[in-house]
Amino acid sequence: xxxxxxxxxxxxxxxxxxxxxxxxxxxxxxxxxxxxxxxxxxxxxxxxxxxxxxxxxxxxxxxxxxxxxxxxxxxxxxxxxxxxxxxxxxxxxxxxxxxxxxxxxxxxxxxxxxxxxxxxxxxxxxxxxxxxxxxxxxxxxxxxxxxxxxxxxxxxxxxxxxxxxxxxxxxxxxxxxxxxxxxxxxxxxxxxxxxxxxxxxxxxxxxxxxxxxxxxxxxxxxxxxxxxxxxxxxxxxxxxxxxxxxxxxxxxxx
Amino acid sequence: xxxxxxxxxxxxxxxxxxxxxxxxxxxxxxxxxxxxxxxxxxxxxxxxxxxxxxxxxxxxxxxxxxxxxxxxxxxxxxxxxxxxxxxxxxxxxxxxxxxxxxxxxxxxxxxxxxxxxxxxxxx
Numbered sequence: 001x002x003x004x005x006x007x008x009x010x011x012x013x014x015x016x017x018x019x020x021x022x023x024x025x026x027x028x029x030x031x032x033x034x035x036x037x038x039x040x041x042x043x044x045x046x047x048x049x050x051x052x053x054x055x056x057x058x059x060x061x062x063x064x065x066x067x068x069x070x071x072x073x074x075x076x077x078x079x080x081x082x083x084x085x086x087x088x089x090x091x092x093x094x095x096x097x098x099x100x101x102x103x104x105x106x107x108x109x110x111x112x113x114x115x116x117x118x119x120x121x122x123x124x125x126x127x128x129x130x131x132x133x134x135x136x137x138x139x140x141x142x143x144x145x146x147x148x149x150x151x152x153x154x155x156x157x158x159x160x161x162x163x164x165x166x167x168x169x170x171x172x173x174x175x176x177x178x179x180x181x182x183x184x185x186x187x188x189x190x191x192x193x194x195x196x197x198x199x200x201x202x203x204x205x206x207x208x209x210x211x212x213x214x215x216x217x218x219x220x221x222x223x224x225x226x227x228x229x230x231x232x233x234x235x236x237x238x239x240x241x242x243x244x245x246x247x248x249x250x251x252x253x254x
Numbered sequence: 255x256x257x258x259x260x261x262x263x264x265x266x267x268x269x270x271x272x273x274x275x276x277x278x279x280x281x282x283x284x285x286x287x288x289x290x291x292x293x294x295x296x297x298x299x300x301x302x303x304x305x306x307x308x309x310x311x312x313x314x315x316x317x318x319x320x321x322x323x324x325x326x327x328x329x330x331x332x333x334x335x336x337x338x339x340x341x342x343x344x345x346x347x348x349x350x351x352x353x354x355x356x357x358x359x360x361x362x363x364x365x366x367x368x369x370x371x372x373x374x375x376x377x
Contacts, residue, residue: 017281051333059339081331092321094294174341175352
């Protein structure tokens with residue numbers, strides 16, 4: 001009787017269950033950070049890595065596409081970590097950001113977004129060619145997926161790519177987002193990612209909102225508003241450039 | 255009151271999302287263009303405006319800073335929702351494409367950072 005009642009309560013109060021669950025994960029991560037790494041690896045970096053690991057476990061057990069949130073007991077994690085709360089919290093971090101640092105970044109911020117889209121697209125396209133793709137539509141779709149996992153399917157659908165290629169483009173974008181989340185705190189010292197200006201460029205070049213959100217949280221939460229500001233334009237610019245100009249360039253070359 | 259801060263934050267987000275959707279429609283792409291960024295700018299401007307004209311009461315600020323502090327837990331929940339399986343199980347091409355894009359973008363950061371701050375680096 002007790003397990004049923006407990007599970008009913010947890011499912012009915014999904015978001016509250018998620019608060020407890022995430023609270024425990026974060027506490028455990030900060031504990032590991034302090035004890036095992038003596039603070040060298042930031043607690044939030046460990047928490048995000050554990051989150052991704054749990055998402056892997058969730059996906060392999062349930063066969064769903066939403067990680068842990070596919071367990072009915074943990075559906076609330078899907079609400080808490082969904083786009084609505086994520087964007088809400090990102091906007092909130094802007095409170096206290098320096099207006100001056102943002103103003104100064106106008107041009108280089110815009111430049112970094114365009115360079116970021118073109119660079120990721122080009123790299124993805126080259127990999128697609130290396131793996132034997134020869135038609136411009138597939139090459140462009142995979143290149144677009146290397147930008148973000150939203151640009152990939154938007155481009156693929158617009159160009160009429162096959163569903164298998166679209167699925168690959170989504171996978172490339174997901175890989176990028178996961179790598180940005182995990183890799184940023186380790187790479188940050190080597191690329192000078194320790195000030196608002198570099199964070200603006202980082203957001204524009206990486207572009208994946210979830211990757212940038214997770215990567216900066218794990219590196220230095222004070223930098224979040226700057227990276228998030230530019231990253232938020234990336235997917236739009238990608239959806240604009242990839243199926244049009246970039247596709248035409250690929251078609252001319254292929 | 256705390257709700258004033260939460261309401262102000264929510265108002266900024268809705269306006270930003272609205273303008274972002276509109277911008278996407280205008281340039282003809284199926285995406286929200288910069289909605290979050292516009293919302294952030296609006297919040298910064300409104301918060302700075304109120305510092306000069308009238309000060310936000312501490313509880314009102316609390317309604318915003320609470321959500322700012324919830325950022326990391328929300329990101330942890332977001333990480334736990336990712337389709338990690340699809341990322342790692344779809345073969346080498348997707349993984350290599352994603353990896354190469356990230357590596358190239360990381361490498362570009364110091365270059366762009368240097369170009370712009372040519373006059374004088376203040377940090």
